[in-house]
Amino acid sequence: MTEFDLVLDARGLNCPLPILRARQSIQKLNAGQVLHIVATDPGSVKDFEAFCKQTGNELLATNQQAGEYSFDIRKN
């Protein structure tokens, strides 16, 4: 499991809120640090792929378990 520096609980939120929160959280990190996000919106998988593509941050891992999705994003 990836180690992370900050956790964002985006459970119960729908697009575009998880992305907006992730953007705000990443701004608090230094380059190389990792944000761990937990979400429940199935669309968040595509959203975070697009988010990383557009922002240049690195999507290290995506996991799905019991209706929850988690993402580890390294700030570039």
Added chain:
Amino acid sequence: MARSRGRRPRRATPLARFAGPGMSKRLRASERRATILAVAKVLFSDKGYHGVSVDEIARRLGVSPAILYRHFASKEALYEEVLNAIACKRESYVEAVVNSDGSFADVLRKITRIYIESVSKDPDYLRMELQSALEGSDATRQFFENRWRPFTDFIEFSLQEVTVEKGLPGVNGRVAAMAFQGMIREALYAKCIYRSPRYRELSLQELAEQLVTLFLNAVGYLEPAS
């Protein structure tokens, strides 16, 4: 262009591409799929979800229902795919957030612009929404409700936060979200369906921009000076 307010004239559909008795076998799967979607869209927007059967769509295409089921598992899947093909992509909303200043007002303006642009390109989407309202079907209502959620959820959650942060007088976020949805939907109907001369002076985007400003003022949100 003069336009009748009654039932819209029957449009030329991609059916014209099927000059023969049925779909050409040489038609590629992606083209075939696109043609099915185009024909289904016209039928759904004219008659609603329940007013159209898979048999009728197949008949219009000149193919058997089995061919349709090869591409779409069910009528419901086909209906959803028709909506997905028209509505803006989620990636566009992600892009709007990434390119925003992160404020409630800026994100709201940007996602509204994207939604309006995508829907106004194809008013069949709005006709399907109207048909869905008339039909009272839970399934189709759910499809459209989900498409408004980026606005309704965003407004409801954000206003709760903004109210606390800025010490604004309490605004019921859910009711505010309903007001917003009603405004934008009416603007789309006025410009794309009714083509009301009353708003001729304003483009759809200008109308929407002004409505968003009215909304932000109404909920007591002060926009940061640009």
